[in-house]
Amino acid sequence: MADCNVDVILKNIFDSKDSNNWTPSDKIPLVIKEIEEIKNDINSFLSNSDYDIATILKEGSEIYADSKALVEEMELCRQEIEQETMAEILKSIEKHDQLVKELQSVNFAIDIVYDVTQCGKYVKEFDEGREAQSFTRAIEAVYDLVQYVEMPVEGFKYLELYTNTKNTAQLILNNLLHDLYAEWDRLVNYIVRTGPRKTIITITLNLEDTIIVNDVLNALDRSKKLTEKVSEFAQFLLKDVITPIINNDCTVYAETEVLMTVTVNHKQNFKPPYDAVIANLRLLFHYLSNKLNVEFNGVNTIMKMVGQEICHAFRDVLVKDCLIDTIPNNINELQSYGRITSEIQDFQLFLTLVKFFPDEKLSILNYINDIDVLFASKSCQYFLETARAIMFKDLSISMSIGVENIPEANVEPKATFDAHVEGALKILDETIPRSLFYFPRCMISKTTQELLDLVYMMMEQAVQCSDVVSKKLYNTTRLVFELYDAVVPYHHENYLQTIPQYVALFHNNCMYLAHNLQTFGDKWLILMEGRELDYPISFVDLVQKLRDLGYKHLTLHMQQQRKQILDNIRSSDLNCIVVKDVLSDNAEAAVRQCLRQLQLLKNVWIGVFPGNVFTRLMATLVNMFFDELIHRVCTVEDISMEMATQLTEIYTLVVQKAPQLFQDSSDIDNHVKSWMKLQELIFVLGGSLKDIEKHWMDGVGPLAVHFRTEELRSLIKALFQNTQFRANLLSKIK
Incomplete structure (x- = not known):
């Protein structure tokens, strides 16, 4: 059967040339014709089909009839169930609910009776434990009773019996714990008596491997209080x-087998x-x-528990407060460490044998792994403290230091170099003064030489140490000189402000240290070669x-000396010549005071x-003194x-005294x-105008x-x- 496209058929029918003038009656025959053609095509198709259409339709009708009969039968069953079976089911459900309620009531009563029975059982066990004088059995019974009443079944806690039992159990437990604590205090007792000069600590341990002691320990363990008491004792031991003992002068003495006395002397x-x-x-250990070392529970001991509590803290305190101090501050002692x-x-x-340290080999010597770092810190701290x-x-x-005169160059046979090298060496020899390598004769503080000896010792030690220590010592050596800048001026401030000799020595000290530092790095590098x-x-x-x-403090002192000289002059009649005809005695006294001040400086500074x-x-x-005059x-x-x-x-x-202020009188010229x-x-x-004219x-x-x-003209006019004659002389001075 050919495909029937309805849209195409309709289009062919209605899209004719006279499509604009048609009426429905005109098109109906055409539509009917097309329908008939389609029917014929369908009949032709069905007759040629492989399926028996008629048989299929017959079977479908039979199935429809059977299905309809089955639906009617099911409807009858439903009606029968609703009318008869559901009534019986409802009666069964009501009876089941009643049985459930009765069962719940029985179970509720059984649970309450069971709890009452268990409480009675624990009370009976407690009484038996007390009769047997066993803390362990008693504490187990009461502890179980307390725990049991904490989770009662529904309804039990509303009984008066529950409240009485709970209060009684807690009271009994508290009394038992009080007795256990008293027993523990009898077994483990310590007293600390602190005085102004010493502290006396007495420790009394009555722990023996006996039934009574084991009973007390097991009872404390069962009540979970043993860890608390041992921790308290362990912290007492540590603190x-x-x-x-680690930090003070102590005497540890076992008075008897059970009594030990520790005397801490306060120094x-x-x-x-x-x-x-x-x-x-x-x-002590x-x-x-x-x-x-009394065993309880078969494996554990109080000593192990004490160790577990404080062994790590003990190790840290021992290392930090004691063993670190054993690290030497010089390489020779380190080699014999x-x-x-x-x-x-x-x-x-x-400590492992006495079971204070656990079996996992807790080591005190772990700090040795960082021995280089610790040694570096220790030695650097020592050197800084010594320097300070x-x-x-x-x-x-x-002390006297330096040379009077720079020695002349030694004539040594010259090695043969390339022309460029010889030229460079010649320029270097002409550029660098020989005085760079010599320090002039003067006085320095002995402490300065002592400080230099110390840093040379640091340098020699650094050469023998590992790179980590060597670098640390180098940085510390630099820090010593920076410390000098910060400490010495501050600590000796009063003397540097008032005593000229201190200023002179401090200036020389700074110059001497600076002189040595010019070549100190080269010496270090030579020793570190390789x-x-x-x-x-x-x-x-x-x-x-x-x-x-050094310049700073010398300059400050020079300014202070200058100020004193100027103040002396300006506080005398020399400051008011213009308003006086005659000078009083204080003018000469001021000048003499200035000369004495300068003479004192000479006496203090010369040779320094x-x-x-x-x-x-x-x-x-x-x-400056002359300029002011x-x-x-x-x-x-x-x-x-x-x-x-x-x-x-x-x-x-002044002219007579001034040359005496110098080492050589010609120095003033x-x-x-x-x-x-x-x-x-x-x-x-003192001269006349004629004498002035001759000197002009x-x-x-x-x-x-x-x-x-201008100065000379003003002076002539004033005198x-x-x-x-004066006018003629002034006219010549132009």
Whole structure:
């Protein structure tokens, strides 16, 4: 049968040429015709089909009839069930619910009776335990009873019997625990009596391997209170016995088999040696082992429980407060440290044998794994503490150091080098002064040399140590010099502000340390030759820092000396020449005081500073003193004859005394710039106009060299009256 496309058929029918003028009656015949053709096609298709359509339709009709009969039969069954069977089912359900309620009531009563019976059973067991004088049986019964009444069945807790039983059980348990605690205190007793000079600790242990002791221990264990009591005793041992033995002078003595006395003597700044600590701990643990290794529950002992509680804390305290201190601070003692570790290992074995240490080999010697780090820290701490102690010492205890004169270059046969190398060596020889390698003769504090000896010792030790220790020592050596910068000026501050000798020695100390640091890094590198270093070694950056430190305090002291000189002058009549005709005695007294001050500085500084440094410092102060004296006169507008005479006498005294302030009297000519100017000022004060004219010599004489034109003209106007001769002289001085 060909496919029938309804849309195509309809389109063919209605889409004709006269599609716009058709009526339904026109199209109906066409539609009917198409339907008939389709029917014929269907009949033709069915007749040619492989299936027996008629038979299929017949069978379908029969199945429909059977199904309809079955549905009617099922409906009849449903009606019969609803009317008869459901009534019987409802009666059965009602009877079942009644039986369930009766069963629940019976079970409820049985549970309550069972709980009452169990409580009675536990009470009976408790009575039997007390009659047998067994704490263990009694505590087990009461403990079980207390736990049982904590989870009662429904209904039991509403009975008056439940409340009475629960209260009675708790009361009995509390009384039993009180008796057990009393027994424990009898077995394990300790008293601490603290006094101002010593603390006495007595420990009494009556633990024996007897039935009574085992009964008490098992009862405490069953009530879960043994761990609490043992922990309390273990913490007492750690805090009040073991820690004082490790940190104080102690006497451990077993008075009897059950009594031990530990006497802790209170001594300030005392640290017991490690061997004394180990000896005392051996006595303590031997006593504890004899009394606490009592087995209960077949395997456990009090000693093991004490060890489990505090063994790790004990090890940490022993290592931190005692054994760490045994690590030496020098390489020679470190090499023989094996003897100490052997003793510690023996002590560790002893602690294992007495069952204080567990079987997993808890080691005291774990700190040895970091021996290099610990040794580095210990030695560095020792060196820093030693250096700090040296820095606190008196600076005035001094010693001579350095050379008087730089030795001449030794004539040695020259090796043959390449022309470029020889040229470089020549430039180096011409550039670097020989004074770089020599320190001038002066005085330094002995503590400075002591400090240098210490850092040289640190350097020598670093060379013999591992890279970790060596690096740590190098950094510590640098830290020593930084510590010097921080500690010495602060600790000796008062002396540096008031005592010139201290300032001089401190300045020299800084210069001497800086001088040594210039080559200290090279010496270190030479000794470390052959080792691969991952850090640079140099101390050159500290050189200028130390020099600046010395300069700073010397400069401050020089300013203080200058201020004293200026204050002396400015507090006298020399500061008010303009308002006086005659100077009082305080002017000469002020000048003499300044000279005495400078003389005192000479007496203190000469021989302490290097010669050239002393000369420069003294020249600086003297020149400032002269400048102030000259300034006092050159700024006055009018000076009387009497005052000029007084000034001449006072300044002449200065000229006579000043050369004595130097090692060589000629030093004043070479280093004091105002020396000749002061002498020329004295000449002007005591001379005539004619003498001044001769010294002026038309601008080429001594006065022209040392005085500015304005100064000289002002001085002449102040000293001499206005005459024609003065006017002529002033006209020449231009």
